[in-house]
Amino acid sequence: MRASADHPAPILLxxxxxxxPVSLEIxxxxxxxxxxxxxxxxxxxxxxxxxxxxxxxxxxxxxxxxSACCTLAYEAGGREIETIxxxxxxxxxxxxxxxxxxxxxxxxxxxxxGFVLATKALLAENPRPTRSExxxxxxxxxxxxxxxxxxxxxxxxxAMRLEATNGQSETS
Amino acid sequence: xxxxxxxTIHQPQSVAEASELLARFGPDAAVYAGGTELxxxxxxxxAHFPHLIDIKRIPGLKEIAFDPERHELSIGAxxxxxxxxxxPVVRERFPVLGMLEAAVANIRVRNxxxxxGNLCFAEPHxxxxxxxxxxxxxxxxxxxxxxxxxxxxxxITGLMETARRHEEVLVTITVAESASNTGVAYERxxxxxxxxxxxxxVISVDEGMITDARVVAGSVGERPQRLLETExxxxxxxxxxxxxxxxxxxxxDEVETGGDVFExxxxxxxxxxxxxxxxxxxxxxxxxxxxxxxxxx
Numbered sequence: 494m495r496a497s498a499d500h501p502a503p504i505l506l507x508x509x510x511x512x513x514p515v516s517l518e519i520x521x522x523x524x525x526x527x528x529x530x531x532x533x534x535x536x537x538x539x540x541x542x543x544x545x546x547x548x549x550x551x552x553x554x555x556x557x558x559x560s561a562c563c564t565l566a567y568e569a570g571g572r573e574i575e576t577i578x579x580x581x582x583x584x585x586x587x588x589x590x591x592x593x594x595x596x597x598x599x600x601x602x603x604x605x606x607g608f609v610l611a612t613k614a615l616l617a618e619n620p621r622p623t624r625s626e627x628x629x630x631x632x633x634x635x636x637x638x639x640x641x642x643x644x645x646x647x648x649x650x651x652a653m654r655l656e657a658t659n660g661q662s663e664t665s
Numbered sequence: 666x667x668x669x670x671x672x673t674i675h676q677p678q679s680v681a682e683a684s685e686l687l688a689r690f691g692p693d694a695a696v697y698a699g700g701t702e703l704x705x706x707x708x709x710x711x712a713h714f715p716h717l718i719d720i721k722r723i724p725g726l727k728e729i730a731f732d733p734e735r736h737e738l739s740i741g742a743x744x745x746x747x748x749x750x751x752x753p754v755v756r757e758r759f760p761v762l763g764m765l766e767a768a769v770a771n772i773r774v775r776n777x778x779x780x781x782g783n784l785c786f787a788e789p790h791x792x793x794x795x796x797x798x799x800x801x802x803x804x805x806x807x808x809x810x811x812x813x814x815x816x817x818x819x820x821i822t823g824l825m826e827t828a829r830r831h832e833e834v835l836v837t838i839t840v841a842e843s844a845s846n847t848g849v850a851y852e853r854x855x856x857x858x859x860x861x862x863x864x865x866x867v868i869s870v871d872e873g874m875i876t877d878a879r880v881v882a883g884s885v886g887e888r889p890q891r892l893l894e895t896e897x898x899x900x901x902x903x904x905x906x907x908x909x910x911x912x913x914x915x916x917x918d919e920v921e922t923g924g925d926v927f928e929x930x931x932x933x934x935x936x937x938x939x940x941x942x943x944x945x946x947x948x949x950x951x952x953x954x955x956x957x958x959x960x961x962x
Contacts, residue, residue, distance in 0.1 A: 501673040521717075522669040543667060544705055545774050546858065557747070560773045563704050567674060611772065633771020633858070 508569045510535070511579030519566050526550050526561035529576060537577035537606040548634030551607035552576050558614045577606035580613070588654040589613055589647075598647035600638030608634050612648050616655055624649070669704075670713045676722045680834050683720050684808040688832040690716040696834060698743050698782035701774050720834060721779075731758060736842040742781025742835045746793075747772075749780060758842055760957040761849045762800075765792050770858045781835045787821045787888065790860050794821060795883025796851045798891070799865035802840045806833040817889070824887040846870050847877075848951030852944040853884070854936050860884045861928060862936035864916065866948035870904040880912070880945065885922040885933050892941075894919045899945070904953055909946035916941030 503518045510533060517532060529535045529552065541549040543562050550562040553575040580587040586594065589612050599605050608631065615622060615630040622630070627648045636644060674697075677683040687694050695714035697703060698721060706712050720726060721743050728741040731754040738759055740749065749755050750766040769775055769792055783791050784804070798817040805814050806829055820828050829835060843849055846869055853863035863883040869876050878899040880892040895915040902908035917938035924930035951957060 499671060501671055504674070520671070521674045522671055524669070543708065545701060545771070545777075548771070548773065551773065554776075557776045558773050559776055563700065564777065565674075565700065565704070614772075629767075630772055633773060 504567045504570075506566055506570055508571065509573045511575060512573075521565070521567060523566040524562065525552070525559075525564040525566045525569060525574075528566040529561060529574075535576045535578050539603055539606070541603070542635075546633070546635070547604070548607040548611065549604050551610045551634065553610050553614055556614060556617060558611050575610065575613075577609060580609065587613075588658055589616070589651040592647045592651035592654055593644075596643050596647035596650055598639060598643040600636075604634060604636045608636065608644055612651060615648070616652055620656060620659075621652055622648070667708045669707055670710070672713075672715050672717050674717050674719055676719045678722060678724070680720075680723060680726075680807045680836055681809045683718050683723065683834050684810075684832050686716070686718050687834075688809070691831065694718055696720055696782075696785065699745065699778040700782075701770075701778035702782065702786045702788060726836065729755065731842075738840045738842065740780055740838045740840070742837065743779045744781075746770075746775035746778050746780065746783075750775060759840065761851050762793070762796060762840070764957070765796055765851050769793075774858075780838060784817075784820065784838070785827055785829060785835055787823075787825045787827050789824060789887055790884045791889075792851070792853060792860060792863060792883070795863050795881050795889045796849075796865040797838065797840065798883075798889040799851075799867045799879050799881040800840050800843075800849065801867075801879065802838050804835060805837045805839070806830070807836045808833045812836075818891060821888045843867065844869065846952055848948040848953070848955075850944045850947035850951060852940040852947065854940050862933060862940050864937065864941040864944040866941075866944040868899065868904075868945065868948040868952050870949065870952040873904050875899050875902050875904055875908065875949070878945075878948075880916070880941070882916065882920045882937055882941070885920050885937050887921075890921055892916055892919050895941070895945075904949050906946045906949070909942045909949060912945050913938045913942035916945075 501521050506519045507516045538552050538561050539549040541547045545560040545563045550560050551558050552561045555572050589609050611634050675686050694716040697717035697719045726741045726743045729744050729752045730739050746766045746769045756763040802817045803814050804820045822828055849867050851865045853860040862885050865881045867879040878896045880895045881889050883889045895912050898915050899912050917934045920937045922933045924933045
Protein backbone atom coordinates (compact mmCIF):
# COMPACT_ATOMS: atom_id res chain seq x y z
CA MET A 494 0.00 0.00 0.00
CA ARG A 495 1.28 3.42 -0.92
CA ALA A 496 2.04 5.77 1.96
CA SER A 497 -0.36 8.69 2.25
CA ALA A 498 -1.50 11.14 4.90
CA ASP A 499 -4.01 8.52 6.11
CA HIS A 500 -1.49 5.70 5.98
CA PRO A 501 1.98 7.07 6.62
CA ALA A 502 4.88 4.78 5.77
CA PRO A 503 6.06 2.66 8.70
CA ILE A 504 9.43 3.36 10.28
CA LEU A 505 12.06 0.69 10.90
CA LEU A 506 13.08 1.18 14.51
CA UNK A 507 16.55 -0.13 15.21
CA UNK A 508 17.48 0.33 18.80
CA UNK A 509 19.06 -1.34 21.81
CA UNK A 510 16.85 -2.49 24.66
CA UNK A 511 18.55 -3.67 27.82
CA UNK A 512 21.81 -4.21 25.87
CA UNK A 513 20.13 -6.31 23.18
CA PRO A 514 19.65 -5.07 19.63
CA VAL A 515 16.01 -4.77 18.65
CA SER A 516 14.64 -4.15 15.20
CA LEU A 517 10.94 -3.72 14.48
CA GLU A 518 8.58 -1.86 12.22
CA ILE A 519 6.52 0.81 13.93
CA UNK A 520 4.01 3.46 12.96
CA UNK A 521 5.35 7.02 13.19
CA UNK A 522 2.70 7.72 15.83
CA UNK A 523 3.77 4.78 18.03
CA UNK A 524 4.46 5.76 21.62
CA UNK A 525 7.56 4.28 23.22
CA UNK A 526 5.63 2.98 26.23
CA UNK A 527 3.26 0.99 24.00
CA UNK A 528 6.14 -0.47 21.99
CA UNK A 529 7.85 -1.52 25.22
CA UNK A 530 4.76 -3.06 26.77
CA UNK A 531 2.81 -4.40 23.79
CA UNK A 532 5.46 -5.24 21.20
CA UNK A 533 8.35 -6.22 23.46
CA UNK A 534 6.46 -7.53 26.48
CA UNK A 535 8.38 -5.30 28.87
CA UNK A 536 5.63 -4.28 31.28
CA UNK A 537 7.80 -2.83 34.06
CA UNK A 538 7.16 0.71 32.83
CA UNK A 539 3.60 1.64 33.72
CA UNK A 540 1.07 3.96 32.15
CA UNK A 541 -0.45 6.22 34.75
CA UNK A 542 -0.80 9.99 34.34
CA UNK A 543 0.09 9.94 30.62
CA UNK A 544 1.24 13.57 30.90
CA UNK A 545 4.86 13.38 32.20
CA UNK A 546 3.91 14.19 35.75
CA UNK A 547 4.09 10.91 37.69
CA UNK A 548 7.19 9.01 36.52
CA UNK A 549 5.62 5.55 36.51
CA UNK A 550 6.57 5.10 32.83
CA UNK A 551 10.21 6.15 33.31
CA UNK A 552 12.78 4.44 31.11
CA UNK A 553 16.37 5.48 30.50
CA UNK A 554 17.23 6.70 27.03
CA UNK A 555 21.01 6.85 26.66
CA UNK A 556 21.10 6.84 30.46
CA UNK A 557 18.73 9.77 30.97
CA UNK A 558 15.24 9.36 32.41
CA UNK A 559 12.39 10.04 29.98
CA SER A 560 8.65 9.54 30.17
CA ALA A 561 7.96 6.65 27.80
CA CYS A 562 4.28 7.70 27.73
CA CYS A 563 5.17 10.96 26.00
CA THR A 564 8.07 9.84 23.80
CA LEU A 565 7.53 8.86 20.20
CA ALA A 566 9.11 5.45 19.72
CA TYR A 567 11.07 6.42 16.59
CA GLU A 568 13.10 8.80 18.77
CA ALA A 569 14.79 5.75 20.29
CA GLY A 570 16.36 4.83 16.93
CA GLY A 571 20.11 4.32 17.28
CA ARG A 572 19.94 4.89 21.02
CA GLU A 573 20.03 2.70 24.11
CA ILE A 574 16.89 2.04 26.11
CA GLU A 575 17.10 0.63 29.59
CA THR A 576 14.04 -0.63 31.45
CA ILE A 577 13.64 -2.12 34.89
CA UNK A 578 13.83 -5.60 33.31
CA UNK A 579 17.45 -4.88 32.38
CA UNK A 580 18.71 -4.22 35.89
CA UNK A 581 18.86 -7.56 37.67
CA UNK A 582 21.74 -9.75 36.56
CA UNK A 583 22.69 -13.42 36.89
CA UNK A 584 23.80 -12.77 40.45
CA UNK A 585 20.50 -11.34 41.57
CA UNK A 586 19.03 -7.92 42.02
CA UNK A 587 20.87 -4.74 41.13
CA UNK A 588 22.22 -3.00 44.27
CA UNK A 589 19.61 -0.23 43.84
CA UNK A 590 16.81 -2.79 43.70
CA UNK A 591 18.23 -4.60 46.75
CA UNK A 592 18.41 -1.32 48.65
CA UNK A 593 14.74 -0.65 47.85
CA UNK A 594 13.83 -4.11 49.13
CA UNK A 595 15.94 -3.91 52.28
CA UNK A 596 14.70 -0.42 53.15
CA UNK A 597 11.06 -1.39 52.50
CA UNK A 598 10.83 1.42 49.95
CA UNK A 599 8.04 -0.42 48.16
CA UNK A 600 4.41 -0.91 48.97
CA UNK A 601 2.19 -1.55 45.96
CA UNK A 602 5.19 -1.37 43.62
CA UNK A 603 3.50 0.47 40.75
CA UNK A 604 5.88 3.45 40.90
CA UNK A 605 8.96 1.44 41.86
CA UNK A 606 10.45 0.77 38.39
CA GLY A 607 10.39 4.51 37.73
CA PHE A 608 12.00 5.33 41.05
CA VAL A 609 14.72 2.70 40.62
CA LEU A 610 15.59 3.88 37.10
CA ALA A 611 15.59 7.55 38.10
CA THR A 612 17.88 6.59 40.99
CA LYS A 613 20.21 4.81 38.58
CA ALA A 614 20.47 7.94 36.43
CA LEU A 615 21.03 10.14 39.48
CA LEU A 616 23.79 7.97 40.92
CA ALA A 617 25.51 7.65 37.55
CA GLU A 618 26.05 11.41 37.41
CA ASN A 619 26.19 12.14 41.13
CA PRO A 620 27.41 9.10 43.11
CA ARG A 621 27.12 10.80 46.51
CA PRO A 622 24.03 12.99 46.37
CA THR A 623 22.85 14.99 49.36
CA ARG A 624 19.34 14.46 50.66
CA SER A 625 18.14 17.60 48.91
CA GLU A 626 19.81 16.57 45.64
CA UNK A 627 17.96 13.25 45.86
CA UNK A 628 14.69 15.09 46.52
CA UNK A 629 15.30 17.41 43.56
CA UNK A 630 16.12 14.63 41.12
CA UNK A 631 13.29 12.32 42.20
CA UNK A 632 10.79 15.14 42.69
CA UNK A 633 9.02 14.17 39.47
CA UNK A 634 8.36 10.58 40.58
CA UNK A 635 5.18 10.18 42.56
CA UNK A 636 4.40 7.45 45.09
CA UNK A 637 1.01 7.24 46.74
CA UNK A 638 1.86 4.55 49.31
CA UNK A 639 5.18 4.99 51.04
CA UNK A 640 5.28 8.61 52.08
CA UNK A 641 8.73 8.80 50.43
CA UNK A 642 10.91 8.51 53.54
CA UNK A 643 11.91 4.91 52.92
CA UNK A 644 12.54 5.70 49.26
CA UNK A 645 14.91 8.53 50.18
CA UNK A 646 16.67 6.21 52.63
CA UNK A 647 16.91 3.51 49.96
CA UNK A 648 18.52 5.90 47.47
CA UNK A 649 21.11 7.00 50.04
CA UNK A 650 21.70 3.34 50.90
CA UNK A 651 22.02 2.43 47.21
CA ALA A 652 24.63 5.15 46.77
CA MET A 653 26.74 3.59 49.53
CA ARG A 654 26.28 0.09 48.10
CA LEU A 655 27.32 1.19 44.63
CA GLU A 656 30.30 3.05 45.99
CA ALA A 657 31.38 -0.09 47.87
CA THR A 658 30.87 -2.25 44.75
CA ASN A 659 32.79 0.17 42.54
CA GLY A 660 35.57 0.40 45.14
CA GLN A 661 35.90 -3.39 45.10
CA SER A 662 36.03 -3.66 41.34
CA GLU A 663 38.69 -0.97 41.19
CA THR A 664 40.95 -2.69 43.71
CA SER A 665 40.39 -6.29 42.61
CA UNK B 666 -4.30 3.61 26.13
CA UNK B 667 -4.47 6.72 24.01
CA UNK B 668 -3.68 6.19 20.36
CA UNK B 669 -2.61 9.29 18.52
CA UNK B 670 -4.16 10.06 15.16
CA UNK B 671 -1.83 9.17 12.29
CA UNK B 672 0.92 11.48 11.15
CA THR B 673 4.06 11.43 9.09
CA ILE B 674 7.42 12.40 10.60
CA HIS B 675 9.76 14.56 8.55
CA GLN B 676 13.37 14.98 9.59
CA PRO B 677 14.82 17.89 7.63
CA GLN B 678 18.59 18.39 7.67
CA SER B 679 18.49 22.16 7.40
CA VAL B 680 16.37 25.07 8.56
CA ALA B 681 15.59 25.95 4.92
CA GLU B 682 14.30 22.43 4.32
CA ALA B 683 12.18 22.60 7.48
CA SER B 684 10.74 25.91 6.34
CA GLU B 685 9.91 24.49 2.91
CA LEU B 686 8.07 21.58 4.53
CA LEU B 687 6.08 23.98 6.71
CA ALA B 688 5.19 26.04 3.66
CA ARG B 689 4.27 22.97 1.61
CA PHE B 690 1.96 21.37 4.19
CA GLY B 691 0.58 24.62 5.61
CA PRO B 692 -1.69 24.20 8.63
CA ASP B 693 -1.35 20.40 8.36
CA ALA B 694 2.24 20.68 9.64
CA ALA B 695 3.70 21.53 13.01
CA VAL B 696 7.28 21.89 14.17
CA TYR B 697 8.11 19.04 16.52
CA ALA B 698 11.00 19.42 18.95
CA GLY B 699 10.78 17.98 22.48
CA GLY B 700 7.08 17.22 22.20
CA THR B 701 6.50 17.80 25.90
CA GLU B 702 3.57 20.09 25.19
CA LEU B 703 2.64 19.23 21.59
CA UNK B 704 2.17 15.50 22.21
CA UNK B 705 -0.09 16.14 25.19
CA UNK B 706 -2.25 18.47 23.11
CA UNK B 707 -2.40 15.82 20.37
CA UNK B 708 -3.22 13.06 22.85
CA UNK B 709 -6.06 15.18 24.19
CA UNK B 710 -7.17 15.63 20.58
CA UNK B 711 -7.16 19.38 20.99
CA ALA B 712 -5.11 19.55 17.80
CA HIS B 713 -3.91 17.22 15.10
CA PHE B 714 -1.14 17.69 12.57
CA PRO B 715 -0.78 15.08 9.81
CA HIS B 716 2.84 16.20 9.35
CA LEU B 717 5.33 16.69 12.18
CA ILE B 718 8.55 18.42 11.25
CA ASP B 719 11.20 17.11 13.64
CA ILE B 720 13.90 19.77 13.69
CA LYS B 721 16.22 18.01 16.14
CA ARG B 722 18.48 16.54 13.44
CA ILE B 723 19.38 19.92 12.01
CA PRO B 724 23.11 20.40 12.67
CA GLY B 725 24.04 23.12 15.15
CA LEU B 726 20.52 23.77 16.39
CA LYS B 727 21.32 22.43 19.86
CA GLU B 728 24.40 24.55 20.45
CA ILE B 729 24.86 26.80 23.48
CA ALA B 730 27.74 29.22 23.00
CA PHE B 731 29.06 32.40 24.53
CA ASP B 732 30.66 35.07 22.36
CA PRO B 733 33.22 36.76 24.63
CA GLU B 734 33.62 39.76 22.31
CA ARG B 735 29.95 40.56 22.08
CA HIS B 736 29.28 39.33 25.65
CA GLU B 737 26.37 37.42 24.27
CA LEU B 738 24.95 33.97 24.94
CA SER B 739 23.48 32.17 21.97
CA ILE B 740 21.12 29.27 22.64
CA GLY B 741 20.11 26.90 19.87
CA ALA B 742 16.37 26.31 19.70
CA UNK B 743 16.50 22.58 20.41
CA UNK B 744 18.80 22.85 23.42
CA UNK B 745 16.87 21.15 26.20
CA UNK B 746 16.12 22.58 29.62
CA UNK B 747 18.61 20.01 30.92
CA UNK B 748 21.27 21.21 28.47
CA UNK B 749 20.84 24.74 29.80
CA UNK B 750 20.79 23.61 33.40
CA UNK B 751 24.09 21.79 32.96
CA UNK B 752 25.86 24.17 30.57
CA PRO B 753 29.04 25.47 32.23
CA VAL B 754 28.79 28.86 30.51
CA VAL B 755 25.16 29.28 31.55
CA ARG B 756 25.97 28.33 35.14
CA GLU B 757 28.92 30.66 35.26
CA ARG B 758 27.66 33.72 33.43
CA PHE B 759 23.86 33.38 33.57
CA PRO B 760 23.35 31.63 36.93
CA VAL B 761 19.77 32.84 37.32
CA LEU B 762 18.83 31.24 34.00
CA GLY B 763 20.67 28.06 35.00
CA MET B 764 18.83 27.82 38.33
CA LEU B 765 15.51 28.55 36.70
CA GLU B 766 16.05 25.77 34.18
CA ALA B 767 17.12 23.34 36.92
CA ALA B 768 13.70 23.75 38.51
CA VAL B 769 11.52 23.47 35.39
CA ALA B 770 8.93 20.69 35.78
CA ASN B 771 10.84 17.45 36.43
CA ILE B 772 13.93 15.65 35.22
CA ARG B 773 12.13 13.83 32.39
CA VAL B 774 10.50 16.96 31.03
CA ARG B 775 13.85 18.76 31.23
CA ASN B 776 15.54 15.94 29.32
CA UNK B 777 13.04 16.16 26.46
CA UNK B 778 11.68 19.70 26.45
CA UNK B 779 13.50 22.32 24.40
CA UNK B 780 13.86 26.04 24.99
CA UNK B 781 12.62 26.85 21.48
CA GLY B 782 9.58 24.64 21.85
CA ASN B 783 8.80 26.18 25.20
CA LEU B 784 8.91 29.72 23.79
CA CYS B 785 6.98 28.88 20.61
CA PHE B 786 4.24 27.10 22.54
CA ALA B 787 3.91 30.32 24.59
CA GLU B 788 2.17 28.64 27.49
CA PRO B 789 1.65 31.46 30.01
CA HIS B 790 3.30 29.54 32.85
CA UNK B 791 6.63 29.30 31.02
CA UNK B 792 9.49 30.19 33.36
CA UNK B 793 12.11 30.90 30.67
CA UNK B 794 9.76 33.20 28.73
CA UNK B 795 9.37 35.49 31.75
CA UNK B 796 13.09 35.75 32.53
CA UNK B 797 14.13 36.05 28.88
CA UNK B 798 11.67 38.91 28.43
CA UNK B 799 13.25 40.73 31.39
CA UNK B 800 16.72 40.06 29.94
CA UNK B 801 15.58 41.49 26.59
CA UNK B 802 16.56 38.30 24.78
CA UNK B 803 16.42 38.39 20.99
CA UNK B 804 14.67 35.71 18.98
CA UNK B 805 15.96 34.75 15.56
CA UNK B 806 13.36 33.34 13.16
CA UNK B 807 14.46 31.84 9.88
CA UNK B 808 12.57 30.73 6.81
CA UNK B 809 13.70 29.77 3.33
CA UNK B 810 13.40 33.45 2.39
CA UNK B 811 15.63 34.82 5.13
CA UNK B 812 16.01 35.62 8.82
CA UNK B 813 14.66 38.25 11.15
CA UNK B 814 15.27 39.07 14.76
CA UNK B 815 12.83 40.41 17.29
CA UNK B 816 12.88 40.97 21.03
CA UNK B 817 11.12 38.54 23.38
CA UNK B 818 8.72 41.32 24.37
CA UNK B 819 7.26 41.33 20.87
CA UNK B 820 7.71 37.60 20.17
CA ILE B 821 4.99 36.31 22.49
CA THR B 822 1.86 38.14 21.41
CA GLY B 823 -0.85 36.46 23.48
CA LEU B 824 -2.12 33.28 25.06
CA MET B 825 -0.17 30.55 23.21
CA GLU B 826 0.39 32.98 20.36
CA THR B 827 3.65 34.24 18.94
CA ALA B 828 4.84 36.46 16.11
CA ARG B 829 6.38 33.43 14.37
CA ARG B 830 5.00 33.00 10.88
CA HIS B 831 3.99 29.49 9.97
CA GLU B 832 6.94 28.84 7.67
CA GLU B 833 9.47 30.28 10.11
CA VAL B 834 11.62 28.25 12.48
CA LEU B 835 12.90 29.68 15.74
CA VAL B 836 16.61 28.98 15.44
CA THR B 837 18.40 30.87 18.21
CA ILE B 838 17.82 32.92 21.30
CA THR B 839 20.51 35.44 22.14
CA VAL B 840 20.95 37.03 25.54
CA ALA B 841 23.38 39.83 26.31
CA GLU B 842 25.42 39.49 29.47
CA SER B 843 24.39 42.02 32.09
CA ALA B 844 26.84 44.73 33.14
CA SER B 845 28.60 44.34 36.48
CA ASN B 846 26.37 46.97 38.11
CA THR B 847 23.25 45.08 37.08
CA GLY B 848 21.51 42.43 39.17
CA VAL B 849 19.22 39.73 37.82
CA ALA B 850 16.69 37.72 39.79
CA TYR B 851 13.76 35.40 39.15
CA GLU B 852 11.31 34.36 41.82
CA ARG B 853 8.35 32.06 41.42
CA UNK B 854 5.74 30.49 43.60
CA UNK B 855 4.64 27.06 42.56
CA UNK B 856 2.67 24.16 43.89
CA UNK B 857 4.23 20.99 42.53
CA UNK B 858 5.40 21.74 39.00
CA UNK B 859 3.14 24.56 37.93
CA UNK B 860 4.25 28.12 38.66
CA UNK B 861 1.37 30.26 39.92
CA UNK B 862 3.12 33.61 39.92
CA UNK B 863 6.59 34.65 38.86
CA UNK B 864 8.53 37.88 38.61
CA UNK B 865 11.85 38.52 36.88
CA UNK B 866 13.79 41.67 37.72
CA VAL B 867 16.85 43.18 36.06
CA ILE B 868 18.09 46.21 37.98
CA SER B 869 21.05 48.53 37.40
CA VAL B 870 22.55 50.65 40.14
CA ASP B 871 24.94 53.57 40.10
CA GLU B 872 26.29 55.26 43.23
CA GLY B 873 23.67 53.66 45.42
CA MET B 874 20.72 54.66 43.26
CA ILE B 875 18.65 52.54 40.89
CA THR B 876 19.26 53.85 37.38
CA ASP B 877 17.33 51.29 35.37
CA ALA B 878 14.88 48.47 35.96
CA ARG B 879 13.12 45.88 33.85
CA VAL B 880 10.46 43.98 35.73
CA VAL B 881 8.37 41.26 34.11
CA ALA B 882 5.55 39.22 35.62
CA GLY B 883 4.81 35.72 34.37
CA SER B 884 2.22 33.00 34.92
CA VAL B 885 -0.44 35.43 36.16
CA GLY B 886 -1.86 36.50 32.79
CA GLU B 887 -1.91 35.51 29.16
CA ARG B 888 1.76 36.22 28.53
CA PRO B 889 4.84 37.72 30.21
CA GLN B 890 4.05 41.34 31.13
CA ARG B 891 6.49 44.23 31.37
CA LEU B 892 5.54 46.18 34.48
CA LEU B 893 6.27 49.72 33.29
CA GLU B 894 4.82 51.53 36.30
CA THR B 895 6.84 49.39 38.68
CA GLU B 896 9.97 50.09 36.61
CA UNK B 897 9.28 53.84 36.69
CA UNK B 898 8.81 53.84 40.48
CA UNK B 899 12.10 52.00 40.95
CA UNK B 900 14.22 54.41 38.90
CA UNK B 901 15.83 56.96 41.19
CA UNK B 902 15.13 54.96 44.35
CA UNK B 903 17.98 53.96 46.67
CA UNK B 904 19.46 50.52 46.08
CA UNK B 905 17.98 49.16 49.30
CA UNK B 906 15.47 46.47 50.28
CA UNK B 907 12.89 49.14 51.19
CA UNK B 908 12.67 50.10 47.51
CA UNK B 909 11.57 46.53 46.74
CA UNK B 910 8.83 46.76 49.34
CA UNK B 911 7.53 50.01 47.84
CA UNK B 912 7.68 48.61 44.30
CA UNK B 913 5.94 45.37 45.31
CA UNK B 914 2.68 47.22 45.95
CA UNK B 915 2.85 48.57 42.41
CA UNK B 916 3.48 45.06 41.10
CA UNK B 917 0.34 43.88 42.87
CA ASP B 918 -1.77 46.67 41.40
CA GLU B 919 -0.20 46.71 37.95
CA VAL B 920 -0.27 43.06 36.87
CA GLU B 921 -3.00 42.20 34.42
CA THR B 922 -4.73 39.21 35.88
CA GLY B 923 -8.21 37.92 36.37
CA GLY B 924 -7.15 34.90 38.33
CA ASP B 925 -8.21 31.55 36.90
CA VAL B 926 -10.07 28.42 37.88
CA PHE B 927 -7.38 27.59 40.42
CA GLU B 928 -6.68 30.99 41.97
CA UNK B 929 -8.78 34.08 42.63
CA UNK B 930 -7.63 37.42 41.31
CA UNK B 931 -6.92 38.78 44.81
CA UNK B 932 -4.79 35.75 45.65
CA UNK B 933 -2.86 35.99 42.40
CA UNK B 934 -2.15 39.68 42.98
CA UNK B 935 -0.94 38.97 46.49
CA UNK B 936 1.38 36.25 45.20
CA UNK B 937 2.69 38.59 42.50
CA UNK B 938 3.42 41.19 45.17
CA UNK B 939 5.34 38.68 47.27
CA UNK B 940 7.44 37.16 44.49
CA UNK B 941 7.86 40.66 43.05
CA UNK B 942 9.31 41.98 46.30
CA UNK B 943 11.67 39.01 46.57
CA UNK B 944 12.85 39.29 42.96
CA UNK B 945 13.37 43.05 43.09
CA UNK B 946 15.18 42.86 46.44
CA UNK B 947 17.44 40.06 45.16
CA UNK B 948 18.22 41.94 41.93
CA UNK B 949 19.09 45.09 43.91
CA UNK B 950 21.35 43.09 46.23
CA UNK B 951 23.10 41.40 43.30
CA UNK B 952 23.58 44.70 41.47
CA UNK B 953 25.68 45.85 44.41
CA UNK B 954 27.80 42.73 44.48
CA UNK B 955 25.91 39.96 46.29
CA UNK B 956 26.57 36.62 44.68
CA UNK B 957 23.79 34.46 43.37
CA UNK B 958 23.25 31.66 45.82
CA UNK B 959 23.16 28.55 43.74
CA UNK B 960 21.08 26.35 45.95
CA UNK B 961 18.17 28.65 46.64
CA UNK B 962 14.98 26.73 45.86
